[in-house]
Amino acid sequence: MSREHPIFPKYDHFRNYYEMKSARMLPLNELVDLRNEVEHLYRQIDDLQALLARTEAGIRIPLDKGVFVNHRESSRFVRINEILMVKAQSNYSVIHLINGETIMTSKTLKHWQEKLNAPQLWRVHQSYLINSKRITSIDRLENRIHLDDGNSVTYSKAGKKLLKNFTV
Numbered sequence: 114m115s116r117e118h119p120i121f122p123k124y125d126h127f128r129n130y131y132e133m134k135s136a137r138m139l140p141l142n143e144l145v146d147l148r149n150e151v152e153h154l155y156r157q158i159d160d161l162q163a164l165l166a167r168t169e170a171g172i173r174i175p176l177d178k179g180v181f182v183n184h185r186e187s188s189r190f191v192r193i194n195e196i197l198m199v200k201a202q203s204n205y206s207v208i209h210l211i212n213g214e215t216i217m218t219s220k221t222l223k224h225w226q227e228k229l230n231a232p233q234l235w236r237v238h239q240s241y242l243i244n245s246k247r248i249t250s251i252d253r254l255e256n257r258i259h260l261d262d263g264n265s266v267t268y269s270k271a272g273k274k275l276l277k278n279f280t281v
Contacts, residue, residue, distance in 0.1 A: 180228055182208060184216045191216070193231045197262055199242040211247065211262065237272030251276060 179192040197209045201222040208216040208225070218225075226234070226242055233245045237258060243266060250259045256273070259265045268276060 178231065182216055182218055184218065189216070193229060193234065194244075194246075196229075196234065196244050197247050197260060198244060198264070198266065199225045199229075199234075200266075201240040209262075209264070213262065235272070235275050237268040237275060238266060239269065241266045241268075245279070248279070251279070 177192045177194065179190050179195075181188050182191050191208065191210070195210050195212070197211050199222060200207045200209065202217075204219070204221055206218050206220055206222050206225055208218060210216070220228075222236075222240070222242055226236055229242075234242050235245050236242050243258060243260065247260045247262070248258055249261045251257070252259065252265075256267050256269075257265045258268055258272075258276070
């Protein structure tokens, strides 16, 4: 998309000698980079205007639900759909993400269950909160749930009730 802008005119047309001379003060690659950045900003403005128009028209826009997790000395936003499972470790919890990353937190599993409050996160055991969308198979003989990253977790009697009508 190429839009005319008063600050960044087309480079091949100059109105006079002075305009051409002032344009030569910047290297051409810097002018091109600057023009690309302006075009990128115009695309972002167009996207935001379209989003605003949809909002004003009453069209619901789905947002990724997530939560801020305090980890070490920083805070990080984690989307619910990025969570594979949350595992309890005493009064701590380890959040396992689908990219293989783990985040140790000083909050209990009960805290995360209440804070996340997502229908796809199931408390299948005293020690596990799993993302039901990441289940690959259920071994009902050994009471184990296999997740798509290769991990498997046990489930309790209460978890068995959740899994009763679940099919992979």
